[in-house]
Amino acid sequence: xxxxxxxxxxxxxxxxxxxxxxxxxxxxxxxxxxxxxxxxxxxxxxxxxxxxxxxxxxxxxxxxxxxxxxxxxxxxxxxxxxxxxxxxxxxxxxxxxxxxxxxxxxxxxxxxxxxxxxxxxxxxxxxxxxxxxxxxxxxxxxxxxxxxxxxxxxxxxxxxxxxxxxxxxxxxxxxxxxxxxxxxxxxxxxxxxxxxxxxxxxxxxxxxxxxxxxxxxxxxxxxxxxxxxxxxxxxxxxxxxxxxxxxxxxxxxxxxxxx
Ligand SMILES: *[C@@H]1O[C@H](CO)[C@@H](O)[C@H](O)[C@H]1NC(C)=O
Ligand SMILES: *[C@@H]1O[C@H](CO)[C@@H](O)[C@H](O)[C@H]1NC(C)=O
Ligand SMILES: *[C@@H]1O[C@H](CO)[C@@H](O)[C@H](O)[C@H]1NC(C)=O
Ligand SMILES: *[C@@H]1O[C@H](CO)[C@@H](O)[C@H](O)[C@H]1NC(C)=O
Ligand SMILES: *[C@@H]1O[C@H](CO)[C@@H](O)[C@H](O)[C@H]1NC(C)=O
Ligand SMILES: *[C@@H]1O[C@H](CO)[C@@H](O)[C@H](O)[C@H]1NC(C)=O
Numbered sequence: 001x002x003x004x005x006x007x008x009x010x011x012x013x014x015x016x017x018x019x020x021x022x023x024x025x026x027x028x029x030x031x032x033x034x035x036x037x038x039x040x041x042x043x044x045x046x047x048x049x050x051x052x053x054x055x056x057x058x059x060x061x062x063x064x065x066x067x068x069x070x071x072x073x074x075x076x077x078x079x080x081x082x083x084x085x086x087x088x089x090x091x092x093x094x095x096x097x098x099x100x101x102x103x104x105x106x107x108x109x110x111x112x113x114x115x116x117x118x119x120x121x122x123x124x125x126x127x128x129x130x131x132x133x134x135x136x137x138x139x140x141x142x143x144x145x146x147x148x149x150x151x152x153x154x155x156x157x158x159x160x161x162x163x164x165x166x167x168x169x170x171x172x173x174x175x176x177x178x179x180x181x182x183x184x185x186x187x188x189x190x191x192x193x194x195x196x197x198x199x200x201x202x203x204x205x206x207x208x209x210x211x212x213x214x215x216x217x218x219x220x221x222x223x224x225x226x227x228x229x230x231x232x233x234x235x236x237x238x239x240x241x242x243x244x245x246x247x248x249x250x251x252x253x254x255x256x257x258x259x
Contacts, residue, residue: 089133143254148228187218189218190247193224194225
């Protein structure tokens with residue numbers, strides 16, 4: 001009798017372990033389907049919020065590329081981080097004026113776009129979103145994910161006292177030496193072999209700075225990955241599909257360890 005009970009207990013424990021493993025194994029970056037989050041008007045900024053299935057006080061701030069909050073891939077990436085257990089918040093950095101994907105083919109004046117959305121304005125939206133996350137949503141730890149345009153801002157907010165506790169950036173644009181120098185929290189970077197923006201020169205420079213600072217960092221290079229791969233890869237190209245998937249897990253593992 002005792003041994004049968006013991007056997008059942010062992011089976012129950014094994015079953016629970018298997019269920020956990022399955023849940024963990026099911027975790028993956030979401031590339032299609034309907035978004036699970038909701039837009040909230042936070043002091044005039046449309047903010048996409050995706051909630052995990054359980055209550056948490058640990059959150060992710062998703063800082064977008066120029067395609068912004070309307071892009072399905074951005075909403076699904078936020079949902080993917082929520083699926084990993086983080087309350088994920090993605091503010092509209094461009095006040096309703098993000099660039100539609102089809103506009104890129106027609107040609108966009110990026111200089112004019114950047115002039116309309118200067119660093120000071122984007123900084124102020126991010127600072128007020130972090131404050132909203134801590135004060136209104138009750139978050140105690142906040143990680144940042146930044147893609148392309150957003151890859152400049154996560155480092156800015158990883159500086160001492162700026163409000164992010166750990167960060168992940170992919171194929172950053174416009175990232176400056178002084179911004180990398182000021183990073184004071186753990187950061188992981190995803191770089192693409194074919195990215196002309198965060199190219200080998202920029203990558204090696206970033207690596208040298210982080211190393212000289214004795215920063216807690218990681219820098220992964222993905223073969224065959226073009227600019228934008230962590231958000232909008234061509235999913236029918238195996239190297240690009242892999243790079244998006246693996247960079248998502250790179251972020252998840254980083255936050256598991258350092259957030
Ligand atoms: C968002 O809220 C602000 C006040 O915080 C208000 O002025 C604005 O009209 C609202 N926008 C939308 C689209 O609801
Ligand atoms: C989350 O917390 C809130 C407030 O503390 C509570 O009302 C709610 O039931 C909790 N939800 C879950 C899924 O635990
Ligand atoms: C792009 O915008 C800038 C600043 O508004 C302007 O000076 C420049 O002429 C524009 N370039 C083109 C190709 O329209
Ligand atoms: C990277 O880009 C910079 C700026 O455009 C350029 O000076 C540098 O030569 C490039 N490096 C490589 C390896 O292409
Ligand atoms: C680098 O940082 C680690 C972790 O904080 C610390 O243990 C180590 O002593 C530091 N190394 C140097 C050379 O400062
Ligand atoms: C994606 O890659 C496939 C296979 O190489 C190619 O046929 C297709 O044109 C690409 N799609 C886009 C939008 O570039």
